[in-house]
Amino acid sequence: xxxxxxxxxxxxxxxxxxxxxxxxxxxxxxxxxxxxxxxxxxxxxxxxxxxxxxxxxxxxxxxxxxxxxxxxxxxxxxxxxxxxxxxxxxxxxxxxxxxxxxxxxxxxxxxxxxxxxxxxxxxxxxxxxxxxxxxxxxxxxxxxxxxxxxxxxxxxxxxxxxxxxxxxxxxxxxxxxxxxxxxxxxxxxxxxxxxxxxxxxxxxxxxxxxxxxxxxxxxxxxxxxxxxxxxxxxxxxxxxxxxxxxxxxxxxxxxxxxxxxxxxxxxxxxxxx
Amino acid sequence: xxxxxxxxxxxxxxxxxxxxxxxxxxxxxxxxxxxxxxxxxxxxxxxxxxxxxxxxxxxxxxxxxxxxxxxxxxxxxxxxxxxxxxxxxxxxxxxxxxxxxxxxxxxxxxxxxxxxxxxxxxxxxxxxxxxxxxxxxxxxxxxxxxxxxxxxxxxxxxxxxxxxxxxxxxxxxxxxxxxxxxxxxxxxxxxxxxxxxxxxxxxxxxxxxxxxxxxxxxxxxxxxxxxxxxxxxxxxxxxxxxxxxxxxxxxxxxxxxxxxxxxxx
Numbered sequence: 001x002x003x004x005x006x007x008x009x010x011x012x013x014x015x016x017x018x019x020x021x022x023x024x025x026x027x028x029x030x031x032x033x034x035x036x037x038x039x040x041x042x043x044x045x046x047x048x049x050x051x052x053x054x055x056x057x058x059x060x061x062x063x064x065x066x067x068x069x070x071x072x073x074x075x076x077x078x079x080x081x082x083x084x085x086x087x088x089x090x091x092x093x094x095x096x097x098x099x100x101x102x103x104x105x106x107x108x109x110x111x112x113x114x115x116x117x118x119x120x121x122x123x124x125x126x127x128x129x130x131x132x133x134x135x136x137x138x139x140x141x142x143x144x145x146x147x148x149x150x151x152x153x154x155x156x157x158x159x160x161x162x163x164x165x166x167x168x169x170x171x172x173x174x175x176x177x178x179x180x181x182x183x184x185x186x187x188x189x190x191x192x193x194x195x196x197x198x199x200x201x202x203x204x205x206x207x208x209x210x211x212x213x214x215x216x217x218x219x220x221x222x223x224x225x226x227x228x229x230x231x232x233x234x235x236x237x238x239x240x241x242x243x244x245x246x247x248x249x250x251x252x253x254x255x256x257x258x259x260x261x262x263x264x265x266x267x268x269x270x271x272x273x
Numbered sequence: 274x275x276x277x278x279x280x281x282x283x284x285x286x287x288x289x290x291x292x293x294x295x296x297x298x299x300x301x302x303x304x305x306x307x308x309x310x311x312x313x314x315x316x317x318x319x320x321x322x323x324x325x326x327x328x329x330x331x332x333x334x335x336x337x338x339x340x341x342x343x344x345x346x347x348x349x350x351x352x353x354x355x356x357x358x359x360x361x362x363x364x365x366x367x368x369x370x371x372x373x374x375x376x377x378x379x380x381x382x383x384x385x386x387x388x389x390x391x392x393x394x395x396x397x398x399x400x401x402x403x404x405x406x407x408x409x410x411x412x413x414x415x416x417x418x419x420x421x422x423x424x425x426x427x428x429x430x431x432x433x434x435x436x437x438x439x440x441x442x443x444x445x446x447x448x449x450x451x452x453x454x455x456x457x458x459x460x461x462x463x464x465x466x467x468x469x470x471x472x473x474x475x476x477x478x479x480x481x482x483x484x485x486x487x488x489x490x491x492x493x494x495x496x497x498x499x500x501x502x503x504x505x506x507x508x509x510x511x512x513x514x515x516x517x518x519x520x521x522x523x524x525x526x527x528x529x530x531x532x533x534x535x536x537x538x
């Protein structure tokens with residue numbers, strides 16, 4: 001293909017990307033209309049010291065870390081069992097794990113309202129069994145957000161880990177076992193290190209997704225458990241405070257870039273060692 | 274599967290419970306005869322399905338969402354597939370950089386993109402909210418078009434195209450008789466992913482809604498905020514049913530795992 005043809009093929013996409021994404025994002029983050037760029041940085045600095053804002057940043061990062069840890073510790077075993085299983089059910093189970101990715105977050109998250117709400121399944125069951133007199137407050141808590149985000153991102157963790165484990169030759173497991181390693185030791189010294197790149201990708205996707213998700217903290221956290229995303233929406237459409245909105249967006253973007261940069265560093269390290 | 278790994282199996286069961294059980298509860302409450310989202314449901318009835326299907330805001334938003342998702346998908350493919358061809362078959366400088374650029378919408382938080390488009394395109398350039406939504410959704414779908422069709426183009430042997438050219442086919446004819454058929458599964462996967470992602474999108478659409486044009490997920494979120502009845506459960510169940518149909522079609526045509534494998538690489 002001539003380079004002129006290639007340039008022509010590239011052109012519409014580049015125009016769309018630059019005009020519909022890069023320029024608007026850049027302008028919004030650093031100099032939204034009617035606001036001096038300095039204001040955003042002042043607000044940015046304030047957020048990193050103000051106790052209220054710090055609590056939201058802390059909650060967002062904390063919840064994202066917990067969700068990442070849970071998704072890896074539930075997702076890796078699922079991926080491992082699916083990749084190593086010879087049962088004909090494993091295809092169905094894999095499809096069941098991937099299927100939620102097609103399903104609306106609103107539908108998935110809405111289920112927790114039915115499960116955790118005061119008239120919901122868990123509350124009613126506890127009251128019915130006589131364990132408590134009044135259904136406990138489960139909705140609008142950090143626990144609810146963690147559960148919702150785990151449900152949302154577990155499928156992503158599973159497919160990333162699955163493609164990594166599937167590439168590890170089962171013969172290596174057998175070799176380690178043959179040399180006298182226990183099942184547990186084989187798992188930790190052979191399977192885990194060899195699938196580390198997939199685990200790193202999974203962790204990055206889950207962390208970045210948890211930091212930026214909106215539907216789940218909105219429905220399950222309410223106004224009491226604000227996260228960066230719900231706070232950003234409130235700054236930009238309720239209080240119309242664009243300096244704060246931009247500063248919040250900047251913090252969110254930095255968090256996501258930080259973790260993806262860090263993970264590609266880890267992945268490169270792993271590849272060379 | 275023989276249970277020889279008790280810890281791994283227990284964790285796996287817990288994972289499936291978290292993924293699947295809340296969805297089952299949505300379906301169960303959709304069929305309730307009662308007035309509220311209560312569990313266990315009171316009696317069985319289809320009244321909430323009837324209510325959802327005759328609730329004008331939901332139906333209007335459903336039509337809007339479908340329009341937007343179809344248009345954004347078609348646009349993303351029309352713009353994205355040529356980009357893929359240029360990256361994988363053309364001699365362009367900074368190939369990696371260009372590909373990275375087209376994948377970048379996946380990295381920037383959607384809510385941030387939504388706010389940016391709201392400020393710069395809707396308020397700044399005075400585009401209407403449908404035009405802004407269409408641009409936003411298309412940009413967001415571009416990474417799928419480039420990455421997923423790219424994955425199937427990378428697997429296709431360039432020698433086939435060279436052979437066609439060598440036998441005297443014009444570049445255009447080579448594209449339509451050789452390259453396009455090779456790309457078809459990739460294009461189908463990318464289109465399906467784009468459609469589903471656009472149809473379900475909340476963060477990008479949130480700030481770009483207007484009274485006349487709102488998408489279904491955003492309308493449902495608003496409704497949940499105002500009233501706590503099983504109508505949303507019924508709507509959610511209908512979406513679930515439609516999604517299962519899409520999943521079955523995807524599995525029959527390209528294979529589920531393959532579609533999602535493309536973006537993960």
